[in-house]
Structure formats: structure tokens, C-alpha cells
Amino acid sequence: MKISGFGILGLATGAMGIGWATTALPANFSEWSTAINAEDFSGNGAPNSPAGDGCPILDPYTNDLYIASTRPGGLGGLDIWIAPWNGSGWDEPYNPGAPVNSEANDYCPTPARGNRLFFVSRREEPNGDIYVIKRLPTGFGTPERLPDGINSDAQEWSPSVFEDDDGNEVLYFSSTRSGGQDIYESVNYGAPSAVPSLNTEYSDARPNVSKDGREIVFDTDRPGGLGGGDIWSSTRPSTNSPWTAPTPIAQVNSPAGESRAALSWDGTMLVFGSGRPGVDGPTDIFVATRSKANRGPKTIEF
Template sequence: MRKTIIFSTVLLWVGVTGSVEGGFIFGTPTNLGPVVNTVGSDGSPDISADGLTLYFDSLRAAGLGSWDIWMTSRETTDGEWSPPTLLPAPVNGGYSDSGPSISADGLSLYFASDRPGGYGSPDIYVAKRETADDPWGIPENLGRTVNSSSYDNHPSISSDGLMLFFGSARGGGYDLYVTQRATTDSEWTVPVSLGMTTNTIYNELSPDISSDGLSVFFDRRGASGDRDLWVAARDPRSDGPTAAMNLGTPINTWYEDTDPSISADGCTLYFGSTRPGGAGGQDLWQVSVAPVRVMPDLNGDGVVNLLDLAEIASHWLKDDPSTDIAPAPYGDGIVDYKDLAGLSEYWLTYPGQ
């Protein structure tokens, strides 16, 4: 049965002028302000799962002389950010320590470093702690299986802790790779390239995997010649991404726009940019995000009703792409209660409603 998906470009915010790009609706980017940003370069933001802590790297004068990892926090997701603090040793060690990625439970911090003892420059490390109140332990190199003799940087750990995306120059150019493991106690597998649908002759860097595992944000050279932000949807059934889409304006500008980090709820995108309006150098910015809504008209008759419900019922507990509609955009390989819930959101909905 042919599945017809009707895209509705209705803005999800009242009174906000947004831009629809790449399946998302964006608000207006705002600078995180002088409390967080400095006249130096501030980049690679990574927001915690609860949205209350933002890790980033910085070349600010108050650091140790190279890229260091900093953090800022707030009491609520609507609160003001506190003055950033430098993560103490052994995370920062006077070397180039950058590209932080915090695990969903807040107990593992992945980052890149050119400290001695690695296999290339830089390598990917992880520091761990027992509780959120404990200090970070000694960072561990992820080993020769993950790291190469070349450039490995900007790790992004998935919400379940089983996939690690990163940028690497091991293949000659800067491309995106992913390594996986069966459990959080298992060894990482040999990294594989995200493939030609995502990696190109240009440099792909700074991947960030969404909390649902279905979108990979990253940066790549854009039409302006500087770096732009892009997104590639990931099909969990094939484990591969689709062709990447440029996020467009107002996210991307004629300046450098880099280092994306999408919040766990998918409502805010943090990134670095050299655009005007900041404190100087590269600053940290944020923008509101919402997905373009879809109407699951499974039989193509222009309305979601009992006939569409019958389609789901006839394929119940089966792997049927035509009715496996949730979670968007590809489903999860089985027709079940998630698809029923997705259908119910549009019950008796017609195009344009």
C-alpha cells in the first residue's frame, strides 16, 4: 500500500517568524551573551540531557594556554547561565582539550586531546565519575580500535551510550565515523564511515547525534565557502544516514557556523558562530527548533480515519514500512502502539488542517 505523507509547514510558535529548512522550523538565533562568551574563541557546545549544564571548549585568556573544556550551568531551562568554570585536572591538562560530549547520565565525558600517550593528534578520551557530585577520574584513551594515527576529534555519544560518532582524517579527508558497542561495558567496534550520502569531498566535522538517534547534525563547507550546519536523517533499520541537508538561513550565514548540539527534547540547537553580534572571535549561540509536522494518511484518501487504523491493524507486530510511521521519520522496524499513538494525533485530520 502506498503511504502518502503530507507535510504541514505550520509554525509551532505563535508570533515567531521562523524558517523551514531540512524538515525543521527554526526561530531566530540568539547569542548566549557576555556571561558565557568572551573575546576569544568559544565553541563545541554540548548540552546535558536535563538542559541544565552546557559544556564547551574555549581559547579564552583565563584558560591554560590552549583549547580547554569549560562548563556553565543554570537552575532551570529558562534560567540564566552562570559564569563558566574551567574543568580541573585531570580533564584539562595544559594540552589541547576540546570537543566535549557528556553522556545522558552525566557520568561519562568524552573529548579529544593531544596529550601524550595517544596514537595520533588528537585522540578521543573518556573521563568518568561515580556520581554527578564526584570529581572526574583520569581520562582513558579509547584505544587503537577507535583512534588512529591521524586526526580524531569531536566525539558525540548517543543517549543509550552504545554509539559514538566523531570526525576523523584517517581516510585522507575529514569525514564522519561511528563506532558501536553491545553494552556500555563492552568494547568499541572498529569505526565505520557514515558513507557517501553524508561524507563528501569537502570536510565533515563535529557530528552530534540526536537523543532519539534519528538525526546527525554536523558542519561542512557551505555555499559561502565557510562552514555551515547540516543534518542527515538516520534510518535505524539500515543503520545508515540519508543525504544531508543544509540547515539554511537564519542558522547558516556568510560567516563560520559550526559545532552543533541538539538538546535532548529536540527544541534547542546550540552552535558556534563567528557572525556579527557576539563578544568576538567565535561565540556560542542557540536557536529554537521544531520538526515539520507530518500527517500519516496511509491509504492516500486525504483523511486520517478508520481506514488508516485498519491498515495498522492488518500489519500489527510486523515490519511493514508502509505503516511503520513512528517514531518519525522512519519508524522502528515494527508496527505497534507507537504507530497507533502517531496515528491518533491526526485523527480525522484533513490536508490543510
């Protein structure tokens, strides 16, 4: 299915704020805390499992945790699951079923403003394409594939949307269309372009941009990290400015692989996937927090 007249994309502008830095601190935020396993939040159900759990991201309205998981009970392979926020942690995830999930692999969920859910699926393209679906009071609508140009015959990963200073909706994602994973941007769903200040000859993947477009996190295996893929960050003073030189986030990285960092709507919680020792399965969800300046320690309230 392809988008006709941009369909769901025209329902709302703006998107979830996802992705924040540590080493290059943005204004009004403290440094990140040391990351902990998501299971260690009080009141939690079972956000992690003996299966692979990753691609975490938080709903901008509810703080529900969206993940991709191979746990039993899905429609096939990798599915998207939703863990409701209960005020102090997340309840056990549930599978929303079709049409969000399919018999193919479905992953990289990105809930956004306008009750939209962007995600990646291999239901039509073996390497995965980006889709968007509207969340309705009674469930989900019909998924629509983003236009050709954004999608390609290569791998597309981790859509992230925000509104820039000029009122445009900007989509960031990564793709292997030029060989390895590189980060791309598309303004109002037009032809995408690579982001040279973020890309290297190494893998630069799964970007997530803050709601104001001034901070980004992504995972990369470039030199300077602790091992495997690490989470790096960059900031900029406006959406019309270039990104600063990216730096690794020391508090969340480990010698194991970390991937797909994403931030809560208020910018004080960072979730990501990691395969470090002690996880329940191949990978688990981890969490770091930070406080806004002059507001004291972070209190998990939504």
C-alpha cells in the first residue's frame, strides 16, 4: 500500500521528542544518570523477557513503552509490543496484533503526535520499509507505506519526526541505500538527503531527534566508543544550524552493543536496548534519567 495524498501524514504536524545527549549537554538539563535495567523500576510488570527485546520508545501522550520483541505470542518473527505506563514503571507488554503487526518482521515503532505510529515492516519489502498508521479509539487504522524515495530497495530503520523552526515536519531515519547505514532527513516527506555532519564511513544508524529538533541520539560503531555499537549524541542551537560533532554518552554505553536510544516527551528519560551481561535474553531495555536545571532530581511522574 502506498500513500495517496500523504493520507495519515497530513493529519497532524509535530512528533514525539525522541533522543537527547549527555556529553554535549543541551541547555536546562543535567547529565544522565547511570543506566539501569527497565525491570528495576518499581511497579514494573515484565518489559523484558528471555527473548530479544529492543527498539524501545515512549509514547508522547501516555509514556507507554513501545518495543520490538521476539517473545512468544506474536504474529511471527519480530513484533511490536506495548507496555502501559502505570505511574512508576511499565506493566507487562501486550501485542496490538494486526494491522500493526504481520507475519513478517515489524519493528522500530515510533509513536508520534496526532495519534500516529510510524514503524518499519518487511510485509512488502524484504529489507523493510517505513509505514505510518493512525491510532483510533477502537484500535488502529490501516497502515500506509511512506513514499518511494523515503523508502527504497535497501534497509530503512528507525523513523523519527519533529517540527522544525519553520513549521515543516521533518523525518529522520537511517538507510543502507549508499552501502552501510547512514542517517537521512526528509522535509515534508520529500526527497531525503544524507546528513553529512552525522555520517561516517562506519555504521550510523537509528537516529532519534528531540521534539524541538535541537538534539539527536543514534547508535554507531565508529571509533571512540566502548565496543560494539554505542549511543552518541549531538546538539545544535536551531533547526537551521548544522549538528555539532557527535560524542558518545558515557553513562549509557558499555563494551556490549547499545542501540536505538529514545527519550520521553519531557526529555528527562532515555530508553535504549543493550546486550550487556546480566540481561534476561539477547537484549534488554535499559533506562537513564536526568533532571531539568534548577528543578532537583528526576521524579518519574506523568
